[in-house]
Amino acid sequence: MPREEAADGGAIAEFERLYRANVDAVMAYFARRSRDPHVVADLTADTFVAVIASFAAFDPRKGTARAWMFGIARRVYASYCEAYSQQQHRLQRLAGRRDLDQDQVEELLGRIDAERAGRDLVAALASLPDRDREVIELVDLAGLRPKEAATALGLAPGAVRMRLMRTRARLRRQATTTNQDQE
């Protein structure tokens, strides 16, 4: 029926628009967490499979699509870390690993290399509380607006702004101290 066809095309077209607008940012998010191109590929794929699975549930009134996708990416990464910590990672990934040709591996390695500074920063932020670190990463590295980061993290926008100010101030103090120590 024409109406159904229109609806179908709408969902796929809308997904494609969201995918093309966000796939690079999602890949970069994982490239800041892993140097393994297969892991980056798998987690990126997992994220968009989850996006498709819950596509109908996305409610634009609750935040932007980008914030929603980063919320999913966070959960995918948390699930990956949980599996890794349980030392089931290797077994589980045997079945789920994507086949990548050499071009794709090199392409992902390039992305991973490009995110080296961000990855180093994320590692350097390890001393921060989890939520503070995530706020800094989503806003200052991934480029989300504070309100979008709030949606992705399940926090109130005001709380995110407070954490952002507090954490940036703390980082500035740390940088100042480090510089003074080096001098």
Add this chain to the structure above:
Amino acid sequence: MTKFADQLFTDLMREHGPALAQTRPPAPGRHIASRRALLATGTGFAAVAATVGGLLASGGGTPAYALTTHPHGRVTLDVYRESGIAGINTRLQQLGDGQVFVVPVEPGCPRPAPPAVSPIGVEISVGASRSSDGSVTVDAHGIPAGDILVVGFVTTANETYGGSVITSPPAPSCISLPGPPGGGSGSGSSSGTVTGSGGGAA
């Protein structure tokens, strides 16, 4: 886009495009009813069918499904809407679990075939570990090699119930099961062992 991104998009459309095509695109102002499916779980030797049912009040949450892995291969499944079935099966496959499948329960669908390996006529014991939020944990270790566990669920306007059956591969696209057991409506915590006997079709 990069070659990887292009290839991933192609793969996603090939594997999930049909399901996505059945989805209405997100639209502002559209209320999406949230329904949670209780997935009953089963392990051990099944004759033909073991149905574990429960009724759950509508719950909150926007994802279509959730899957959490635990030590020793246990997996907690949470399905909120039928649209989550494809995704949760994909995740199960990615986790390397080839013995647990989630399918919808629909009238007119075939009843599961008898298991190829598990002995028919033997009383079965199905442990259903259900948390207060309705999620269910699957421990697939007890499923004999050569058989599979099919977890089916059905949703109505206000409630959901599910059941599981040990059967022989391949997994069907949908199944029919007996109606839900009486009583037991409402959310809450429940756990225990449900026993059933084989010999009859599911």
